[in-house]
Amino acid sequence: MSNKQNIKAVPSSIGLIILGIIIIAANLRAPLTSVGPLVSLIRDDVRISNTVAGLITTLPLLAFALLSPLVPKFGRRYGIERIILIALIFLTVGIVIRSLSGAANLYIGTAILGFAIAVCNVLLPSLIKRDIPNKIGSMTGVYSISMSLFGAIASGISVPLAVNAGLKWQGALGIWGILSFVSILCWLPQLGNQTKQTTTTSQQMASNDVNVWRSPLAWQVTLFMGIQSMVFYVLIAWLPEILKQQGIGSNQSGWYLSIMQLALLPFTFIVPVIAGRMSSQRLLVVITIILLLTGTLGLLYGSSNIILVWIIILGIGGGCAFSLSMMFFGLRTENAHQAAELSGMAQSIGYLLAAIGPALIGFLHDATNSWNLPLFILLGASVLLFLVGIGAARNRFVGSRNSYELPRKGR
Incomplete structure (x- = not known):
């Protein structure tokens, strides 16, 4: 049986890796979720329609779709740590450009930060699979919480920063450049990681060569x-506007989005841990769908007096769906290489579908002057x-016709 060599990064400290993952994850939603509550301010200032305003949310998703298939190749060639650092630098630049006045800067900066977030989206699951393979569930939960927490904070403080603090929409969006700059400083030590040669059997290499497509x-x-992703980003982009139609003000609707x-x-922490201990996650899928359907039906037909209940149910359902999608990258693959390839494929095609959502929903609202059809x-x-x-x-690996019992302990 022939052997072949493969480069694998050796983390200088698992603690530093975990800290880096948490801080990077904090940057992956905040620059996007901060936009939704500010759409009306941006729309009126730049003088664009709801359809065009929806592109502010759609552009990053298109960037995810275009770049994601290439990211695993960049990671293998230049090293995951180095590519992530470059992405964080571009993220900071994109946030700064987006916060400058003018429609051109708004869309150019948004596209740049979208490409940067795409890189981190693809490589973080692979990094966890490579360096912390026995804690996929808990680590997925940790970085999901970081993403979601800062995403929620961004939604809640956007309008107060723009209006009450007088920063306008430009300052409310630009302030997140501080967080991305801090993440650069925290990730720099990872460039000192040494590499070592590890031997891989031909059987393992064959699994590496699986064509996930x-x-x-x-x-x-x-x-x-x-x-x-489409459901989530539609809600991020338009939930404040949906709530306004029901008589809820901009400030309050922004906080509802945050809630x-x-x-x-x-x-986002509990579901990955549970999913990692199950051979099949079908029960979790069923629960997730029930929550999403209940929350959406509540917005359509439920009492406006308990609208916050429907919003919370939607949030729980969205959190379950997101966590499951992240877990599938590790649970449905056998090694870090496959995890990166599946992550790249899923985030490419997946976010291409998601990119249609905000613009389509904005168009449907403009055409019908109602949020019923979008819902x-x-x-x-x-x-x-x-x-x-x-x-x-299903309890299977990509590229295999047979069902495998996945390891449960420590996931």
Whole structure:
């Protein structure tokens, strides 16, 4: 049996790796979720329609779709740590450019930060699979909480920063450049990581060479990723506007969006831990869909007096869906290479689907002058999420026809 060599990074300290993952994850939603509550301010200042305003949320998703398939190759060639550092630098630059006045700067900066976030989105699951393989569930939960917590904070403080603090929408968006700069400083020590040669059997190399693009299971994971992302980013972009139609002011609707994201926090940690100990995650998929359907139906037909209840239910469902999509990258693959390839594929096609959401919903609202049809679209998306989720939750690896019992202890 022939052996082949593979480069594997050796972390100088697991503690530093975990700290780096947490701080980087904090940057992956805040620059995006800070936009939703400010859409009306941006729209009026730049003088654009709801459809065009939806592109502010759509552009990063298109960037995710375009760059994600290439990221695993960059990571293998230049090293995961180095590529992540470059991405963090571009993220900071993109945030600064977006915060400058003018529509051109708004969209150019948004595109740049979208490319940067795409790199980190793809490589973080692979980094966890490589360096902390026995704690995939708990580490996925930790970085999911970091993402969601800072995403919620960004939604809640955007309007107060822009209006009450007098920073305008530019300052409210630009302030997140401070966090991305701090993440650069925290990640710099990782460049000192040494590398070592590890031997890999030909059987393992064969598993490395699996073409995930030909795997039905990989496509189910991809569609699950895409549909849940579409639902989430539609809510991030338009929930404040949906609430305004029901008589809720900008400040309050921004905090409601923040509460939706805070509601998912415990579940972004609990769900990955539970999922990692289950051979099949189908029960979790069913629970997730019930929550999403209930929350959406509540916005459509429920009492406005308990609208916060529907928002919290939506948040919990969204948190479960996101956590499952992240877990599938590790649970449905056998090694870090496959995890990166599946992550790249899922985030490419998945976010391409998600990118359609905010602009389409904005267009439908402009065409009907109502949020009812957009909410029906979300109901249909939840049904589709169930269909692909049942397949993605099967106890199998990509590229394999047989079912494998996944290790449960320590996941």
